[in-house]
Amino acid sequence: MNAISRRDLLTAAALTGGAILLGNSATAQTLPVAPIKFEVKPLPFNPSKLKGISEKLIVSHHDKNYAGAVKRLGAIQEKIAQLPADAAPFQMGSLKRESLIAMNSMILHEYYFDNLGGDGKLGGTIKDVLNRQFGSIEAWEHDFKLTGQSLSGGSGWVILAYSPRDKRLFNVWSSDHQVALAAGQPLLVMDMYEHAYQMDYGADANSYIGAFFSNIDWEQVNTRAKSLDFA
Ligand SMILES: [Fe+2]
Structure with a gap:
């Protein structure tokens, strides 16, 4: 890189307030990564039509x-984008964790x-797979609901997840947003954070779990499972 182009780059960095990395390969790269925009998706159903879960x-x-x-x-993505090039690793670590x-x-x-x-009516391919891999629908449902009950009074998710390693389904306990089955594909997700039921049921998480089951869209679950290869 000649002296003029290097000076131009440094001037551009000073003017933009950004950082420019001058590498040995004579290339220039702006820092940091541009923030990604995320959109809020609307509720995919009429909120007044759920059974046992209020519209409110x-x-x-x-x-x-x-x-x-x-x-x-x-907002976190914006903060990451605004980190100076000489930011300490712990600053990035905190933001990445929150992200x-x-x-x-x-x-x-x-x-x-x-x-x-x-309508909560289990059918299709997923019914056959649950039956085969868990021994019975009742055994799967007991396992899933008991996992949910284990999270009541706290926070977390229960996820019926497909593991490509074993081509099997697992009911996964997830104590917060950071816990997940590695490479697991969610097929059915139940929110066990108190905000998911307290307004309607207080501390009665069991009744909420029952209401959740009567509102499951099994067609959606079957659609998610469509391209998966089950053992
Ligand atoms: Fe939630």
């Missing part, structure tokens, strides 16, 4: 908790809302 609760859950995570994620929490909250809430609004 589900709209609050969507508009406050879910949409809040999406907005928070956007992961907000991003997983956004994603899991979208899975959750998308697998609600149905």
